Amino acid sequence: MKKFKKVSGSMAGWLLMVLLTALPAWAQEQAFTLRQAIDYALQNRVSLKVLRNQEQIDKAKVGEIRAAGLPQINAGVDINHNYIPQKSKVDFGATGVGGELNDFTITRDQINGNGDIVLKPTYTIPEGMSGPQILTFQQPWSGSAVVSGSQLLFDGSYLIGLKAAATYTELSRKNTQQGEIEVAEQVSKAYYGVLVASEQIQLLDQNLTRLDTLLRQTSIMNQNGFVEKLDVDRLRVSLNNLKIDRDKAQRLLELSEQLLKFQMGLPQEHSIVLADQLNESALANTESKINTNGFTYANRIEYSILETQRELALLNQRNVKAGYMPKLILSGTYGYNSNEQSFSSLAKIRATESAGINRTWFDFGAVGVGLQIPIFDGLRKSYQVQQSRIELENVRLGFEQLQQSIDLQLRQSDATVANTLSVLRAQRQNLELAEEIARVSRIKYQEGVGSNLEVITAETDLRAAQTNYYSALYDALIAQVEADRATGALLVK
Template identity: 75%
Template sequence: MFLSLVASTPALAQEQAFSLQQAIQYALENRPSLKVLRNQEQIAKARVGEIRAIGLPQVNAGVDINNNFIQQKSIVDFSAFGGGGTLDPFTITQQQLNSGQDIVLNPTYTVPEGMSGPQAITFVQPWTGSAALSGSQLLFDGSYLIGLKAASTYTQLSRKNTQQSEIEAAEQVSKAYYSVLVAREQMKLLDQNLARLDTLLRQTTIMNQNGFVEKLDVDRLRVSYNNLKIDKDKAQRLLVLSEQLLKFQMGMPQQQAIVLTDPLNESSLENTTPKLNYQGFQYARRIEFSILETQRELAQLDQRNIKAGFLPRLVLSANYGYNGVGNSLARLLDVRAGANNTTTRNWFDFGVVGVGLQVPIFDGLRKRYQIQQSRIELENVKLGFEQLKQSIDLELQQSDATVANTLSVLRAQRQNLDLAAEIARISRIKYQEGVGSNLEVITAETDLRAAQTNYYSALYDALIAQVDADRASGALLLK
């Protein structure tokens, strides 16, 4: 059973290596939120087909069988048709026939009792049925043509929204990737510092046992050692959280082991310099600007669509089918149909073709108010361009200043790190040679750890500033 379970378990434990670009590509292909947006693109494309289908021929067929269990009646006055009852009997004699003279007939009618005046009768059989084939074709509708164009434009907007989310995903993955790199590098430094401090603690303990140093020196080192172990535990938990966040941003299962192949160093920042001048910046490079252009086009199409409502609508229609009658269901289903429509038939065919023209005349000024609303909406979109341009200009200036500041801080922290490492090295040598104090070593080690933390924090800030600058200039996914 154990072997079968192992054989059927997916190999999630195998490590998978990613560079930053590979991690971004993985996120673009596997992130659930992006898959949802791509599905929305497919829905938008299907919507275009749905609207296009309105302008294609519409054909329908139907069959109905009805039981008129309460037959509709109408009031009829038979006296209005020249008769009010039954024809009285009369006789032509043989003598009249032999006379050779014209015989003039004067018919008389007798109205049965209760049959005089209007009568309620029905013209409906107990069972009726119909079978018909109908078709229609839209010949002209201004709103349909504009709606078809708007649907296509909406598809473009859906695609641009997906591109915007892809850029956001690339930004989030990049920051999470650098966070993991920094956390792993800090773990390495903590391991090195812990090993070095452990060696110094063991040496100091031996020296104390031999009477060369005081127990106070050992206790100081042990306190520093314990604090460093606590820092390592915190860093380990932070590393786990950073990896979990990266996997989440990539759309990767949390059980999957991951290896990052890009090194954490300053080489990726060699080409990062402040631009200082964005006067010639092309706003169209930002996806937000392109989305706003599409929204403006949709607002214009909406306004045209409302105005098209004043135009007439022309539709061609045709119907052909049969109507059947019977005093019972069996007689109705005993179909006797034909083109001659004699009384021997119980199903009679019919056909009609026509053109319908609908001309809007007055709608209570509804379209007028709709046009006013659409004009305001279009004006808001135009104002959105001004606001977006100002926002982009501010982002570019801010990213420029941030890049300059982080690079300056990084250079200073690198110098501090080199100095702190050299001071710690000399302090250890002096202590081992007996010319330095234990307190001096502990202070130097503490300063070194602080310098290391500050350096990698500055490096992370510089990398994040680079990502933000690429995002502001619209070049994040172009690299």
């Protein structure tokens, strides 16, 4: 019994080890560089999945358009019970038929004569058959089985539609690419936001540690009578304010991480770690990198999309004009039909000629070519051509507006980059000065030649300088992202 318990305990320990080993596969934190975060978002962002699904839908629509030019084949079987047969009114007397044929009489004079003997049939209409008669030519049961097919031989609109279909697919692909660029921009900004928030947390922790140490030292000095209690209270107030700032920063960090996970398409319950560090190395080649003279508008996806829209507008105009051209269609039909007194006779399929009078199903077939020539459509196509001309003019105006917008974005981003870098340099100098002033103030206070108020003021100025520096660094990084977006270099595959 003890041996069994020992084995069971071993098995439980082995299972626990397996579970603990497998747990990190889904529970461990994931570390992402900025590039990895963007790549993850490109694969998992829901909005991009929707765009890619739409791209597949558009490809299927192209196949739908192409299918119109392929053979169209249909088959059908109909069985009808004509419980009230169709009837027609027929006057056999008016046609000279339907009565009894009278006997022919040939006289001897006609036989002995030299001329031709002409026999003219005459009829006697029996009583009751004179005048119109109501008849039916339909049996109670009828059926048909038909296979029909058609093939488009020529249609100018169809040929242009094939070209437009390929262009439409290209437009769908570019829309997806535009969505990817927007996601890359959003992820980059959110990523830098988390880096700044994390760095601020670290700085606040360092300040808390330093200020807490100073508070304990001051408390000891107060107990020994070297400083006043007022100095201790001031440091304690400063420490409490710093803790409040630390709590705010922690909540801001959590919100920033949640935003980043949303932009990446990462579930909120997953933990995330950023592998990149916040520093100025990423800004080394940012200053004055925009050259508006050598910039090509085609680098912007918006411009490329507008080019595709212009091509579609031209094809649409050609498609409308092609509606004036004739259409040529080849068609064919083959099938069987039947007309019987009862369903049992209809169900007895005898379709060969050898069945003779007992044959129940009879085949038929036809092949033809149809030519449709448009003559007058109430000026519908003329109005459509007018609309297409206006659409092309709107596309041309769209190019003009987009170029003006891009020019403005380039100059704004260039100015923003220059301004943020200038502010960053100034804030870096301020931070270095604040650090030095705080260091000297602490030394002077510990040596007894400085005041407690001077230390608190220096620490407060240092925290403000740290906040301003990282805010300026964040602004410079965001300005770089927007500059890359303006030049079309944000997401180059």
